[in-house]
Amino acid sequence: MRNGYFITFEGGEGSGKSTQIALVRESLEQAGIPVCVTREPGGTELAEEIRGVLLEPRAEIVDVNTELLLIFAARAQHLAQCIRPALARGEWVLCDRFTDATYAYQHGGRGLDVSTIATLEQLVQAGFSPDMTLLFDAPIDITLQRMRNRGALDRFEREGRAFMEGVRATYLSRAQSEADRFRVIDATGSIEAVNAAVKEHLKRLVDRWRVS
Numbered sequence: 001m002r003n004g005y006f007i008t009f010e011g012g013e014g015s016g017k018s019t020q021i022a023l024v025r026e027s028l029e030q031a032g033i034p035v036c037v038t039r040e041p042g043g044t045e046l047a048e049e050i051r052g053v054l055l056e057p058r059a060e061i062v063d064v065n066t067e068l069l070l071i072f073a074a075r076a077q078h079l080a081q082c083i084r085p086a087l088a089r090g091e092w093v094l095c096d097r098f099t100d101a102t103y104a105y106q107h108g109g110r111g112l113d114v115s116t117i118a119t120l121e122q123l124v125q126a127g128f129s130p131d132m133t134l135l136f137d138a139p140i141d142i143t144l145q146r147m148r149n150r151g152a153l154d155r156f157e158r159e160g161r162a163f164m165e166g167v168r169a170t171y172l173s174r175a176q177s178e179a180d181r182f183r184v185i186d187a188t189g190s191i192e193a194v195n196a197a198v199k200e201h202l203k204r205l206v207d208r209w210r211v212s
């Protein structure tokens with residue numbers, strides 16, 4: 001059986017990832033395509049436990065390497081127990097964040113060396129990467145306002161503006177250097193306008209899927 005496609009949704013908090021994943025799931029399912037929606041960190045029972053540990057605000061300072069190892073521990077589990085099996089079953093996996101987020105947050109936000117992240121990426125993924133990555137891009141002021149409207153902030157969301165600017169810049173530079181995989185979407189438009197852009201990008205994959 002043909003493998004499904006692995007599509008990741010990236011962007012800062014409040015950029016509209018969850019909103020668009022729900023809409024994409026709906027339209028793919030209506031088109032008769034089997035879909036698996038998942039997220040990082042998380043996606044399996046164990047990986048969701050690690051997510052809880054990562055996101056919970058705490059008094060103790062979390063060492064950057066501790067954070068990075070937890071993220072990749074969750075990712076290894078997620079890949080082995082959820083993502084790869086779903087793709088092998090022919091499902092399209094829609095994943096809310098993946099390794100680009102690790103570069104954006106741990107390098108762009110926290111200043112960790114790219115090479116450290118790349119080492120763990122190689123260990124855990126051995127060259128595996130998404131078929132398509134949708135990057136929802138918007139100025140920080142806009143996403144901050146959406147987050148405030150949404151309610152309580154987690155440990156990452158409480159980071160300052162410089163952190164968020166670093167996250168955005170790293171996402172955009174990765175999109176530029178891997179232009180074949182990335183689709184950068186202007187996330188400042190209405191939910192409907194953003195969804196129209198998303199659908200346009202997915203159309204090619206759907207067409208390819210149909211004829212394969």
Ligand SMILES: Nc1ncnc2c1ncn2[C@@H]1O[C@H](COP(=O)(O)OP(=O)(O)O)[C@@H](O)[C@H]1O
Pocket residue numbers: 011012013014015016017018019020146147149150187188189190191192194
């Ligand atoms: N295009 C949009 N325009 C205005 N508000 C939006 C848009 N997309 C999402 N929102 C709202 O902004 C908030 C954050 O969206 P969400 O999809 O949860 O973002 P993310 O998952 O990227 O953090 C939610 O309250 C959502 O309803």
Ligand SMILES: [Mg+2]
Pocket residue numbers: 017018019096
């Ligand atoms: Mg979300």
